Amino acid sequence: MSDRGLIVGGLVLFLGLVTLPVWYNVAAGRTAKPPELTLPTQAKSCVAPVEYMRASHMDLLMTWRDDVVRQGERTFVGLDGKTYAKSLTGTCMACHVNRAEFCDRCHDYAAVTPTCWECHLESRQVQRTAR
Amino acid sequence: MNALGSLVLVSALAGLGFAGGQVAGLRPLFGMIIPYAAFLTFLLGVSYRILVWMRSPVPFRIPTTCGQQKSLPWITPSRLENPSSTLGVIGRMALEIGLFRSLFRNTRAELREGPRLAYGEAGLLWLGALLFHWSFLFIVLRHLRFFLEPVPGVVNALAGLDNFFQIGAPSLYVTDVLLAGALGYLLLRRLVNPQVRYISLFADYFALFLLLGIAVSGILMRYVVRIDTVAAKHLALGLVTFSPVVPEEVGPLFFVHLFLLSVLAAYFPFSKLMHMGGAFLSPTRNLANNSRMKRHVNPWNYGVPVHTYEEWEDEFRDKIKAAGLPLEKE
Structure with missing residues (x-):
């Protein structure tokens, strides 16, 4: 199907957004320190x-x-x-x-x-x- | 009793979370292991179901049409209700997902005296659903303040918009009120309306009670039984930086909130809540109605040998001519 790329793309985008805090903090090199x-x-x-x-x-x-x-x-x-x-x-x-x-x-x-x-x-x- | 059963189950789960927050030995289980396992289940489960749906064949165009199809140039087509182009489909999907356009058409039927069947508008379900979903999105985005360090300006702006009225300290979030109200209405609707109650399943009530449990525990922590917010963020940030900690100061009510959320995340892929992904994939909405402009051939059609009229005419041309019958092609 021609829609497969679109669906996989959407799913990857969703997974990326849901795990955003992980990437954000890893990119900034944060630790959990209060x-x-x-x-x-x-x-x-x-x-x-x-x-x-x-x-x-x-x-x-x-x-x-x-x-x-x-x-x-x-x-x-x-x-x-x-x-x-x-x-x-x-x-x-x-x-x-x-x-x-x-x-x-x-x-x-x-x-x-x-x-x-x-x-x-x-x-x-x-x-x-x-x- | 579906309603009572699911209420008991959610209460038991909340009690389990509360107990997990009280017993020192169980705190790492409820504060680290269960949230991780639940979130992993959520990610894998949602991906699995989307990939299964992706493999379902959609050979033909089956959109539900609610307006004039595109045909002759002097007939105005309904571009959103009966889209014939990708742009129209995008518009239709955007309105469907952002504003629940099809739910807005919800009607109710009742038998009046006579007996006479009367149809009327039933926009309250649409309003309740819209308020719930948008408030929930706002609340989820607002919770990013516990997961991001430093907190980006967007999240602060969102919170600033949400506590616009500046009532009390910590100030009241409008979405908290809207979410609790909308969930309450959606639950009451199932309980009060006999027809809706008849078709309500255990899973329908369970999802509502679970969401209510999460909302109520969150509201309690913010406005009534205050918790150490810094410790809560320490725990949340520990989870997303893969250095999990369960600080001493985190109270049992927080564990109720976290455990019910974990249950929701783990339950999500197996439940009707998957309509979050399914809404995008429903072929009655996301296909353009262009069957009359473009021929859609079923891709797995068996190769049947056919003898077209043109071939037949060629074969018997001289005989047809001799009999004086009309020909398509002279």
């Missing part, structure tokens, strides 16, 4: 346990935002009993100083584009230099 983060040196613990923060930090930030903007509640009591200010720039980024070496590493790896920094400044440092 990103490495620069962790803060001065503080020993975060506002919540690491496992929670890894999976659900966005929940916490959204709750903080709603609390501050709508209710005006600005203090957060952590599991360890310490109180923190509900502030991305003031609390989170006081320890995690460098956005590029902490936030962006995972966000880029997982192709997440949060809208935080469309309004918030990156850190106190940036604020001070801006002044």
Whole structure:
């Protein structure tokens, strides 16, 4: 049949597309290594346990935002009993100083584009230099 | 009960995946070996079935025609409904595969009072099918973010389009809602409509429940029971770079998702889901209706000795002439 070439061609194209990730990563010489983060040196613990923060930090930030903007509640009591200010720039980024070496590493790896920094400044440092 | 049976089977499979994610000794099996085996089955099975279909003889043109055939120059032909050229066929196939044109013609028949048979449009099945398939394609393409490093801009753009409404964080994907809704409708249609329910087989429900299981576990992981996304990508990237790892942080819900997907991939070549490839190969759609312009000779015809009229006329020419009968060729 004259259609055989067409069908085989289509099948090869399909198989190539389905296995695209293999070729893409092989061509780029990637390994499966997850990103490495620069962790803060001065503080020993975060506002919540690491496992929670890894999976659900966005929940916490959204709750903080709603609390501050709508209710005006600005203090957060952590599991360890310490109180923190509900502030991305003031609390989170006081320890995690460098956005590029902490936030962006995972966000880029997982192709997440949060809208935080469309309004918030990156850190106190940036604020001070801006002044 | 076909519906209940397949629901029980899919639930059992989901439970198996969940258990596989809990037991430390089984995690490599469910995180590496089964996905590899399932994907290999998918590739080989799909190729095998396409190659078998390729060898089926299609000696004649058998397109379904839904419009005016090309004939005299002053009669407008229907180029898409009754294509006579390759270009027309390409247009017809593109509309068929991209927009399910033939499903759009779906009608329903019901007996009204009288008794009177009434036909009506039934576009809801078309809409549900279209929404499901396009959402599924979008979701599959969006999942490339777990398999490609660095993530190409196209995938990011697709995700950006999908979370257009920016509801919550992680933001809601429109296709997640559409897919779950469409699958729910397609399932309800089988359960509620008595005629459709009568002809629904175990495999029909199984495919729907399996897809629903994958969708629900994925939606749960994104919006409700959050998982460590970086660990999930680590696992996925490990699989496609042939250096598989099962990170500690990957939870049992992820294993449900992965195992149900593996089942779908392995089941695919043996099921009605092969319509993905079959849609391209259906001879009632992909052939041009040119039987009146071009003679299609069956290639395996037995060589029969024939005596044509012209030969017969030559043989008896003088006798026909003598009898005063008309001749084709003087």
